[in-house]
Structures are given as C-alpha cells and as structure tokens.
Amino acid sequence: MQTIKKGDWVRIHRVVLTPDQRAAKLPEETRQVPLEMWVTGTLREDNAAIGDDVSITTVTGRVVEGRLETVHPAYNHSFGAFVPELQAIRGELRDLMEEGGWHDLESKL
DSSP states (O other), rough: OOOOEETOEEEEEEEEEGGGGGOOSSSSHHHHHHHHEEEEEEEEEEEOOTTTTEEEOOTTTTTTEEEEEEEOOOOOOOOOOHHHHHHHHHHHHHHHHHHHHHHHHHHOO
16 A cells, blocks of 8 residues: 655545535536535645545645545546537638638627
8 A cells, every 4th residue: 555645746535515415406417416526735644545534735725625536646638529510610710710811700700
C-alpha cells in the first residue's frame, strides 16, 4: 500500500448531497443520484492511504475534507468526440466571412 505524505498533490471525493437531500424541483433522474464533487489540493495530514478520510488545501487556500482518491492526479479531459455538424458549419462560416468579411458577419448570424 502506498503511503501519501503531507504536501503531496492529491484528489479527494465527497458527496455534497445525498439523493434524499436534493431539491424536489430537480428532474427525477437527477434527484435519484447524489451530488458529488472531486477536488485537488495538497494533503494536510502527515500521511494517508487511498480511501482514507483526509483534508486538503486547494490552490485558492480553501480547506476541504473528503475521501482520498488519487495521488498526483493527471488531467485527462478532452474537447469531446468529433461533431459532424461543426464540420459543415465551418464551411458555412468561411463562406460568410469571404462574402462580407468580419464586419458583416454579425449582421448575417
């Protein structure tokens, strides 16, 4: 088991609201699941292991508590899958710009 030390960059997980605490006005499929958050920051405890309840200090200085999920988390987001409609819009936008230039574009949209 890996021991994580104070000051290591980590990600924690916390349930903010359980399903029964969610607002009644939310759509049913949203109300049925908990509101969760994941936060990154530096570990405040002297040492911990994955799954421990810990506190962290975020880059903005907030102290947040949660369950330790990952040490040295990577950023693995993307801009999503290819959208064919955007390919078509690209050509249409280029045609509009060639016809009237940037100054005329806003009036045509």
